[in-house]
Amino acid sequence: MSTTETANHVVENTVPVPDPEILKSWLRDMLQIREFEVRSMQAYQNKLAGGFLHVYNGQEAVAVGCIAAMQPTDPVITAYRDHGHALARGLDPKIGFAELFGRIDGCAKGKGGSMHFFDRDNYMFGGHGIVGAQCPLGTGLAFATKYNDEVVNGGTSRSVTACFLGDGALNQGSVHEAMNLAMVLDLPIVFCVENNRYAMGTAVDRCTASGNQVTNRAVAFGMEARSIGGMDVIEVYREMKDIVDHVRATSKPYFVDIDTYRFKGHSMSDPRKYRTHEEEQEFEADDPIEKLTRYLLAQKVITEEELKALSKQVRHEIREAVNWARQSPNPDVSELHHDVYADTWGEYTGTSLPRYMRPAGEQGSSAGGANDGS
Helix, strand or coil: CCCEEEEEEEECCCCCCCCCHHHHHHHHHHHHHHHHHHHHHHHCCCCCCCCCCCCCCCCCCHHHHHHCCCCCCCCEEECCCCHHCCCCCCCCHHHHHHCEEEEECCCCCCCCCCCCEHHHCCEEECCCCCCCCCCHHHHHHHHHHHHHHHHHHHCCCCCCCCEEEHHHHHCCCCHHHHHHHHHCCCCCEEEEECCCCCCEEEHHHHHCCCCCCHHHHHHHCEEEEEEEECCCCCHHHHHHHHHHHHHHHHHEEEEEEECHHHHHHHHCCCCCCCCHHHHHHHHHCHHHHHHHHHHHHHHCCHHHHHHHHHHHHHHHHHHHHHHHHCCCCCHHHHHHHHHCCCCCCCCCCCCCCCCCHCCCHHHHCCCCCCCCCC
């Protein structure tokens, strides 16, 4: 049992540490995210990926720990640094790379790119490119699930929405409007602030009135809030599980400040001159992947040989995913006119599911196998 000081009171956390096999799966998930990002950076430098690229190195414990605390049908929505959340939610890496490369087999048919990973099957409602814009959408998701649970189905609210945002987004008006409405309507949503200490290149205490005490933003709305560490996946899971269970039981919003650090720049064009080398080294020594690895080795959950084999397997899978995605065709020009509007009343025929979500008979044929749905 551990205790955590919240913005309102001190809570005792009785969530147990998961069994060893689950911990090993989390290590694999974090290794997959890290390797995906390494390959994404290489692809960007080799001009295989266009647009902007915001990688998740260093923050893997946040996405993996938070999403592990949720139910598979709980909605997840985030900002543009979205690869980690999509992969933690279950998106196939090859589909992710196809999207990154602008190919038809991508999760958004190649039209979204790095900042817009969606996966309806896994209740991943996107990365969103406008700072803070996902928060009103997240509040809307929480309203929709509550309305369906309570009004349409005549039961009790069962779903919890996780809305991820960065510390810099807290200064966007739309975020405060979303938080206010969530409180007014008692919506089951967790605002997960991935506090990596910098809003692009500006330190949080230089752009936020309350400095790094970001939970003060929630107190203004009477919303329960808590600060947790974000570099230890076990801690993230235990704290988030406690929060999610509370929100599911009360159908009220919650604000969680997750202290983390991005190892790379804000984007690929960021030289990181606003951070010292010593600061970066200090946080890199707290690498969440290395931390979990040391724990599993100390607990004799995994051996050095098994660890090497796991790392090798993940690298192989990601390499194969890149190769698969490179074989995927580019979208036809006609795709520009598709998916512009939702086909709500059956009057608009320009929408269709991404290929990987279609029934087997609708996948199309490809000798290269890049769009065969496999």
